[in-house]
Amino acid sequence: MSDNATTALPLAGLTVLEMGSSVAGPFAGRVFGDFGATVWKVEPPEVGDASRTWGQDRMGGTAVAYQAFNRGKRSITVDFENQEELAQLRRLIAEKVDIVFQNLRPGVVQKFGLDGPTLMADNPRLIYCNMGAYGPEGPLKDAPGYDPLIQAFSGIAEGTGPADGDAVRVGVPLIDIGTGMWCAIGILSALHRRQHTGQGCLVDAAMLETALTWQSLSFAVHEGGGEWPQRSGLQGPMIVPNAGYETADGTLLLAIGTTGQFKRFCQVIDRMDLLEHPDFSHNEGRVANQAAFDATVNETLRTRGRAEWNADLTAADVPNAPLQTLGEAVDHPQTIASGLLQKSPDGDFRTIGMPVRFDGVRPGFRSNAPGLGEATQEVFDFMND
DSSP states (O other), rough: EOOOOGGGGGTTEEEEEEETTHHHHHHHHHHHHHTTTTEEEEEEEEEEETGGGGGEETTTTHHHHHHHHHTTTEEOOOOOOOOHHHHHHHHHHHHHOOOEEESSSSHHHHHTOSSHHHHHHHHHEEEEEEEEESSSTTTTOOOOOOOHHHHHHHTTTTTTSSSTSSOOSSSSSEEEEHHHHHHHHHHHHHHHHHHHHHHOOOEEEEHHHHHHTHHHHHHHHHHHTOOOOOOOTTSSSSSSSEEEEEOOSEEEEEEEOHHHHHHHHHHTTTTHHHHTTTTSSSSHHHTTTTHHHHHHHHHHHHHHHHHHHHHHHHTTTTEEEEEOOHHHHHHHHHHHHHHHHHEEESOEEEEEOOOOTTTTTTTTOOOOOOOOOHHHHHHHHHHTT
């Protein structure tokens, strides 16, 4: 269930100004827009956000990457080199804006007086968030960065891939989107504090810090005496079974973490002998003898298809999932029932909505990504009322 009514959304009444491009900044802006805030997206004249030109695929009249991360916003164009336009933008922020965030190239906002301390001097209630690649301190604080570069630098790519293969880049922009999430979380926390103090806040989020935080468990394992992450394909740590297993028509992921789950697993696959086997009856033995355990389980699972095993194991409350393509995942009845796939207002295409509901209602798809500068005149005319 979704609702397009802005007034029903929790951030209605807030005004956000986004100086963002590519993915991380625009994703943060989309969070605020989908949750009901008015989001003004500042873009350079003529060219706009870099993602407007990415790839050849189009959706809603624009590049798919731009549409995916910029729905629900208004676009205003500002030439930072034009002193009159720059002054208008500063006045807009001082008088009308609650939140500003930016992920522009290092040094740009300082050069044009659009940095946090400068803008907060004119608007003490302003919440301002920087989204950088490496953070505000350290030798790389002024270095640019993109998602795959941070995956490489942080160890994520080195620890991802098949055990006997090369390092692999994670196929989704998890660093960009994660940094956008931390930006939104930080801003909302500062907004809560402002309700009590009346004062704004300078918030910083960084892609490298996001990437390292995603690896908190792996780091804890090392601090506890374990190894640094090793490439292991679908194999997970600490427990067995915790990997992909072979069925008659594809791979089934199992992640069985308790004695009760393992007992139910043995019952479903009709292998009660595993509970009596001295090497397989307990997790420590299965970990130590994983190759032999996997071989005997694969032999059994190959007798039926993954959908059959998935249904029976799920009914018995045994954690499992088929290895699917994205197409299979979005067409699954569970995804359809969730309402996460949302049609554009004109019904021409779908995007994935926000994975959260408020009082049982998911924020709706209120408007397509904006045309370049479509709200410039309206916004700055409003300033002169």
